[in-house]
């Protein structure tokens with residue numbers, strides 16, 4: 564249905580924005596403004612079809628509602644996708660047109676970077692709309708959220724290793740990393756510093772070679788990384804990596820990673836639980852970036868305070884696991900109910 568995907572609350576509004584002069588085709592999805600303006604990044608991606616782009620925008624924006632609610636941010640959830648124009652295009656002009664579309668929503672949606680977009684794209688948009696964040700400011704806090712996202716995933720893995728695997732530290736814990744991009748690379752650094760043993764895969768072999776040289780990581784084939792013989796699996800590439808085909812082959816007992824929408828369907832979360840695998844929901848553990856850009860947007864950015872707020876994700880992991888035990892359910896379903904109960908304006 565155009566008015567919502569199965570198993571989700573309907574969106575408040577969805578804007579289809581076009582600008583023939585620049586080739587812009589974008590979908591701006593505002594899932595919920597119950598907690599405040601919808602805040603979520605903008606993805607630039609080559610989609611197989613317009614329907615696939617819409618599906619991605621709707622799923623991602625709902626995820627932002629749940630993420631922002633669980634992180635106790637005074638923001639609702641939204642997300643935008645730009646369908647990447649074929650061939651050469653004028654990037655600044657494209658983002659200016661996208662910025663005008665953001666501006667047309669009068670603050671109901673605030674954007675930032677996501678896969679395929681950069682801090683330079685965000686900076687360019689400032690000329691046409693104030694509803695943009697994730698911009699490095701000289702002498703002030705802000706910019707690339709990925710190190711903060713990686714830190715949130717790291718503290719989640721550390722908490723999960725203690726609570727699920729009974730490991731008091733990450734020394735010697737084997738972690739498989741799918742994707743060594745902006746977040747995955749920082750996560751590899753944190754894990755390596757903590758003594759974890761890394762198995763890594765990326766379609767970009769140069770990144771894999773660097774990780775082997777820098778962290779002593781073991782390289783795995785991209786088709787085999789999810790089934791690696793490890794303690795922890797960290798999906799940090801794209802969504803739907805946990806599905807009917809991959810779940811039966813997973814060896815890790817704990818999954819925590821940065822990628823959005825890792826579960827292809829809710830049933831895949833149930834299947835993980837049946838296999839005795841603890842899946843820490845993506846939108847709980849990967850909130851570090853939005854915490855960072857939200858503080859920047861509210862002018863409350865200060866490195867130490869932001870890191871302290873991101874570190875609190877570990878406490879939520881602990882609370883989630885307690886709730887899971889009490890409810891005799893799965894982490895994904897319990898987190899969903901918990902987040903949905905918070906889709907109201909904060910006191």
Ligand code: NAD
Pocket residue numbers: 677678679708709710712741742743744745746747764765766767770785799800801802821822823849850852853
């Ligand atoms: P990125 O584009 O910098 O990195 C993604 C990496 O995954 C790239 O190195 C790419 O080559 C690799 N990759 C793609 N397909 C792969 C495959 N099949 N197997 C192995 N590697 C593959 O993106 P990012 O900013 O690091 O984000 C990673 C994920 O985390 C995305 O799903 C994003 O939505 C999510 N996320 C990012 C942030 C953030 O702060 N950047 C915040 C929250 C969530």
